[in-house]
Amino acid sequence: MLIPTPPPFPTALLALGDFAFIDVETTGMKPLTDRVTEIAVIRFSAHREPERWQSLINPGVAIPAEIQALTGITNAMVRNAPSFFEVRGELRRLLEGAVFVAHNARFDYGFIKNEFRRQGEAFTADVLCTVRLSRKLYPDADGHGLDAVISRHRLSGFDRHRAMGDTEATTAFVCHAQHDHSPDTLHAAVKSLLKTPSLPANLAINALADIPDSPGVYLFYGINDLPLYIGKAKHLRERIRAHFSNDHMTPNDIRLSQEMRRIEWLPTAGEFSALLLEAQMVKERMPLHNVKLRRREKVGFFQLLETEGNALLQWLSAANLPDAHTDIFGPFSDKASAKKWLMLAAREHQLCDHLLGFSKPRATNEPCFARQVGRCFGACDGSETVAAHSDRLREAIAANALPAWPFTGPAVYEEFDPANDRADALEFDQWCAMSGGTRLPFDVDVYRLLRRTMGKTASRFRAISD
Ligand SMILES: [Zn+2]
Structure with missing residues (x-):
């Protein structure tokens, strides 16, 4: 088959870095369980000739008949091919430091990431999906699948459904887009899809490169060992980079960006573990820029106390929450908002200002x-x-009562992150986290997450006493 000569790669894009176009053929559609049978890469760099590499891969499992028919890659063809283990060094060299470009990139990225994971190795990259690029550059086009793109740009001669053929087609699309769009437009479109963060001035150039795509806690440091900021994330990589992407920078982010010298991160098995770890670390390390923490310190409740038949609501800071949660209302973000809520309830139910303590009778x-x-x-x-x-x-305030803890004693919640093969078992009691068998102080974020999670997946909590 005639392999078409690729048109020159857009110079405007190489200003953003190297681009490694990739396509994988696989035994199925699921990155977690299916395997790679072929990989092709074409890498473009500013000062070098494009580099091309392809290999069939022995997946170690049989290729289903319908997949053999689609790709033309048979069991016989991969029998003597190298395994992923054998090509991983070469592949990593080809992909390292480059933007990972593929048509429907989530698919290829997911497979490559998981093949590395099976070897006990992490792989992360900045990903550019050419389906999204096509949508951005040609919003009125009928379709953005590879066949639609090929016919729209009158590209031809590719060995479709084989890794190199599809990689060449994807490359040709980006090169041909130069005919319809100025270098500036192309550059801006790719940049916006990459959400390239503007790296803080004093941070090492590769500081954001190795951040894993995992839940966890991250710490920003300045010139010494005191953290400037501690945060938690469901997706560490995305979250940390969002601090420095121009579209979302808050004044606090800008200050942080000027002061920071170093980043640390601690992956966890899930959102819960990240939240708990963050809460603990923030208390221990007292970062300068954790504004949210200061707000959390004002959180509290109303406690209903009866003296001589009169029920009175008394403010209770979260730290003083008693063990038995009866006649507790809230939580409220601070005393002023609690009082406002009570005044509204009083007006609606025609309650008495004197008895509620809003005013004192003079006679x-x-x-x-x-x-x-x-x-x-x-x-x-x-x-x-x-x-x-x-x-x-x-009656008026019943709806705001702190709900009874639904277990007799502590309960455990198991978190598992299959993508990173990490597990955590977290214990809670009376809406509070536990650490080493001791109940930690009430934390409004933990409470809200518990309520939300119990509403959705109550079955994942299990009483320890059972
Ligand atoms: Zn009254």
């Missing part, structure tokens, strides 16, 4: 202000009994 049976304007049933001037008022107060 016995003096009507409260709400009574004077007809918004109080009159517990203040004796028109309503204190007991009846208390009952109505309980």
